[in-house]
Amino acid sequence: MAHAAHDQHDLHDHEHHGPPKNFIERWVFSTNHKDIGTLYLVFALTMFFIGGSFAMVIRAELFKPGLQLVQPYFFNEMTTLHALVMIFGAIMPAFVGLANWMIPLMVGAPDMALPRMNNLSFWLMPFAFCVLLSTLFMPGGGPAGGWTMYPPLSLQGESIAYTVFAVHLMGISSIMGAINIIATILNMRAPGMDLLKMPVFVWSWLITAFLLIAVMPVLAGAVTMLLTDKYFGTNFFNAAGGGDPVLYQHIFWFFGHPEVYIMILPAFGIVSEIIPTFARKPIFGYKAMVFAIASIAFLSFIVWAHHMFAVGLPMGAEIFFMYATMLIAVPTGVKVFNWVTTMWGGSMTFETPMLFSIAFVILFTIGGFSGLMLALAPADFQYHDTYFVVAHFHYVLVTGAAFAIIAAAYYWIPKWSGNMYNETWGKIHFWSSVISVNVLFFPQHFLGLAGMPRRIPDYNVAFANFNMISSIGGFWFGASQLIFLGVVIHTVFFAKKKSPDRSWEGAKGLEWTVPSPAPFHTFAVPPVINDDELAHGHVDH
Amino acid sequence: MKAVATTALALFGGAVWANPQPDQLNLTKGVTTWSGEPYFLNNVAFGVCVVIGIVVFGAMFISMFKFRKSRGAVAEKWTHNTKLEALWTGVPIIILIVLAKLATTGLVSFADTTGSEMTIKVTGYQWKWRYDYVDYQGKAVEKVGFMSKLDGRSDRTRQLGSGMDPGKVTVDGYNTYLLDVDHPLVLPINTKVRFVITGADVIHSWWVPALGWKMDAIPGVINSAWTNIKEPGVYRGQCAELCGQDHGFMPIVVKAVPKAEFEQWLATQQDEAKLLKASQTAQTAPAPKGQG
Incomplete structure (x- = not known):
């Protein structure tokens, strides 16, 4: 057995290059892709709870009409920071x-291509968020102009310099991360791991990384112009000085639309790994899946102004951006149909990762449906900036991106920790989350259609019932995530049940050929690729 | 049966519900010659989504039921079907072309502001609106313009810890909490009204759902839009673009009245403006020399 030989190599490496014993040395100075991956995941989970607590404040204030808890300005700080923390944190x-x-494990590489830069790109993040969140404790307050930071409003805030600096740090971190991922995928695949044999997750990240490199500098430019408008007397966005506030929106959304696909393409990749595993059937239309991701990425660059249908664009521009946006439905539809067809004729079991993936397909598709409705410009004149939009992007980001991340955590945690999570609690977490998230976000469609604008701290009595239902769902969903935290802590530190190397019966791919937990160093010698062991080893169409 | 009727009304209530209603489920059909466009598009697109949803989710639930390992299902090996893939690429394209056709018609008619009979200038301020009557039936209107801000009752009730019940802020039995102003915009019905919309400080967005559209009010930019209201009534909306701390507290109220009533109202406003101007002139003018 080829991979048995590698295990011995791994053990051999383990003896000489195990993780440093010193805590600081191991975690702060780490250049190991697994430890840095863990740092990223722990950081993200922490931010998920911080951003979630802001959402709890929002839903508590919106529980019933009238202001009960916070002043409107603080409410605006909460909506702004909730978005920034959840998206970037x-x-x-x-x-x-x-x-x-997973990428080094999936392509048979010993580590990321640029391990020291990997360390730097992680360690920028905690500082970026300390800078951003520290504004909450300062006299001027935190950013309150929305995560989109539209001028002139954002320039009225006193925290713009801190926000811009934090965004720069996040941007640098993302760009370095993206460079690292591209370098790893293009240069460090094991011999025989052809591009068209790579897992869809790896493909989705390759494409996402190019999107990041393309658009993060654009965001950096936009926020730098905000900074100079505020402090250095420029007038990029000041109409009185010959500038144009709408220019900012064009620049921002040229970043912003690819950004929303940066947050969903890796989710597509994750689900494309999990569904075949638990359906015990290869993914349907591998090449079509890869091509669809690439098409979506391309289209993401030419649809930005659909966020701006109400700014008074010329009719020709509205028509172009409407058509281009509608076109995205085609590759996205292909992906959904392919996932469904992968399930069809399979031999399915429904462990927690599969449950979250199935919920992803259904609920992300509902978010896609409202996206199609929003693409129709005349209808968007009504939907724009209402709770209908809020419902839409939470369906694609919470039940889309976040559900896929949770699915991935359940799917790979046996590999990371060597222990099996508690399936009963995993299922309780799933059902509690999937019901509450719909109680939370589905009524928001109705609120938007009935005429409730987004980003308001108080509302007319006509909107009271659905807001109360939505808030109850919100508290319930928030509490459900504490179950997730419990399951993760239990699995990593206390679980008795060990995971075999191949944690799932139907799992294929190189990551399942290494021991569980994955040793500190893996694939020090490139593995010999056996196409039968790959999830997508036989692509002949 | 009553529940069904209520749901049906909530979904397709249309014109009877120009303003937000408790438990409203769908868009308003609006009250203008154009506002049916977004309503129609919304319903068609929603219908399309429901049908696709039934097919896709139906297939998922069937496969989850039929192809379970616990029912002894054995996984098949196929991974490709050209005909099927061509079908599910082609059919959505056809559906999209139909939707695009409908939406384009709506956009073209919305963009046509020609042939308007009056012009209103709307200016967004933090946190109120200003309306200036520019012209009516081809004649310039002199000095008719006013600020329009949140009504006093809503404003007192909405303060943090006011202890007042938002449910008690009503006009003619309709709850107007945060949806009422001191001076509504008065418009004639059956008249094509052109709006020129701009912002004074930050970006706002002028939105009355019953008119069927919103348009951003941007400093340094003048946007135009139009409406032609068919039925008299009071139509309520809100600022739709985050504009600072009181973004949620700058509603919009349009009072649509028959043409004759509007002309009378406009004449009164113009007279008042003249009187005001005259009295101001009298106060500020130097006293005539003869009497000095």
Whole structure:
């Protein structure tokens, strides 16, 4: 057996290059992709709870009409920071953590291509968020102009310099992470791991990394212009000085739309690994899946102004951006149909990762449906900036991206920790989450259609019932995530049940050929690739 | 049966519900010659989504039931089917073309602000609106313009810890909490009204759901839009673009009245403006020399 020989190599390496015993040396100075992956995941989970606590404040204030808990300005700080923390602190680092852990294992590489840069790109993140969140404790307060930071409003805030600096740090971190991922995938695959034999997760991250490199500098430019407008007397976005506030929105969304796909493409990849495993059937249309991700990534660059249908664009521009946006439904539809067809004719079991993946497919598709409705510009004149939009992007980001991350955590935690999580509690977490998240977000469609704008701290009595239902769902969903925290802690530190190397009966791919937990160093000698062991080893169409 | 009727009304209530209603489930059909466009598009697109959803989710649930390992299902090996893939690429394209056609029609008619009979200038401020009547039936309107801000009752009730019940802020039995202003925008019905919309400080967005659209009010930019209201009534909306701490507290109220009533109202406003101007002139003018 080829891989048995490698295990011996791994053990051999383990003796000489095990993790440092010193805590600081091991975690702060780490250049090991697994440890850095763990750091990213722990950081993301922490941010998930911080961002979640902001959401709890929002839902508590919106529980019933009238202001009960917070002043409107603080409410705006909460909506702004909730978005910034969840997007840049929770979802993106979680995906980078998964990439760090799994890409070298999946392509048969000993580590990431640039391990020291890997350390730097992680350690920028905690500082970025300390800078961002410290504004909450300062006299001027935190950023309150929305995560999109539209001028002139964002320039009224006193925390813009801190916010811009934090965004720069996050951007640098993301760009370095992306460079590292591209370098690893293109240069460090084991011999025989052809591009078209790579797991879909690896493909999705390769494409995502290019998106990151393309658009993070654009965001950096946009926020730097905000900074100079505020402090250095420029007038990029100041109409009185010959600038244009709408220019900012064009620049921001040229970053912002690819950004939303940065947050969903790796999720597509994860689900494309999990569903075949538990359906015990190879993914349907591997090449179509890869091509669909690439098409979506391309289209993401030419649809930005659909976030701006109400800014008064010329009719020709509205028509172009509407058509381009609608076109995204085609590759996205292909992906959904392929997942369903992968399940069809399989031999399915429903462990927690599979449950979250199935919920992902259904609920992400519902988010896609509202996305299609939002693409229709005349209808968007009504939907824009209402709770309908809030419902839409939470369906794609919470039941989409976050559910995929949770599915990935359940799927790979046996490999990471060597222990099996408690399936009963995993299922309790799933059912509690999937019911509460719909109680939370589904009524928000109705609120938006009935005319409730987003980002308001108080509302007319007509919106009272659905807001109360949504808040109850919110508290329930928030509490459900404490179950997840419990399951993770239990699995890592206390679980008695050991996981075999191949944690799941139907699992294929190189990551399952190494021991559980994965040794500190793996694939020091490139593995010999056996196509039968790969999830996508036989692509002949 | 009553529940079904209530649900049906909530979904397709249409014109009777120009303003937000408790437990409203769908868009309003609106009250203008154009506002049916987004409503129609919304319903068609929703219907399409429901049908696709039934097919896709149906297939998922069937496979989850039929192809379970616990029922002895054995996994098949196929991974490809060209005909099927062509079908599910082609059919969505056809559906999208139909939707695009409908949406384009709506956009083209919305963009056409020609042939308007009056012009209103709307300016967004932190946190109130200003309305200026620019012209009516081809004639310039002199000095009719006013600020429009949240009504006093809502404003007192909405303060943190006011202890007042938002449910008690009503006008004619309709709850107007945060949806009422001191001076509504008065418009004639059956008249094509052109709006020119701008912002004074930050970006706002002028939105009355019954008119069927919103348009951003941006400093340094003048956007235009139009409406032609068919039915008299009071139509309520809110600022839709985050504009600072009181973003949630700058509602919009449009009072649509028959043309004759509007003309009378406009004449009164113009007279008042003249009187005001005259009295100001009298106060500030130097006293005539003869009497000095």
